[in-house]
Amino acid sequence: MMLVFALMLCVPAFACLAMAMERHQETLFGALLSAAASRVLRCAGWSALFVALWLAVAGKGWALGLVWYSGCTSLGAGIVYGLLIVFAKRMSAR
Numbered sequence: 001m002m003l004v005f006a007l008m009l010c011v012p013a014f015a016c017l018a019m020a021m022e023r024h025q026e027t028l029f030g031a032l033l034s035a036a037a038s039r040v041l042r043c044a045g046w047s048a049l050f051v052a053l054w055l056a057v058a059g060k061g062w063a064l065g066l067v068w069y070s071g072c073t074s075l076g077a078g079i080v081y082g083l084l085i086v087f088a089k090r091m092s093a094r
Contacts, residue, residue: 002059003068009052010076016045018080027088049073 018024020041025032033041052072057065 002055003072006052006055006059006069007072007075009048009055010072011079013045013048013052014073014076014080015083016041016048018084020045024084027084027091 019028019033020038022032022038025038053065053069056069056072059065060068
């Protein structure tokens, strides 16, 4: 069960990291966020990734946990990247 939580944490973690980038802020919000808001998003994203790592290692041990974590981060980043592409295409179509 902890492994599923690790996977579920990776998607919002990468979403926070993406929203902390100026390029994605302009795409998503139409304006830049404050430096403090970007810092909070960046800290939240990295914290969630560390918690996901802890959950994966606690669930499977260091050997398989790191492999599982690598898969979770790849899948989470891919999902966020795909959603950013879809959102940018929809915003440019308007």
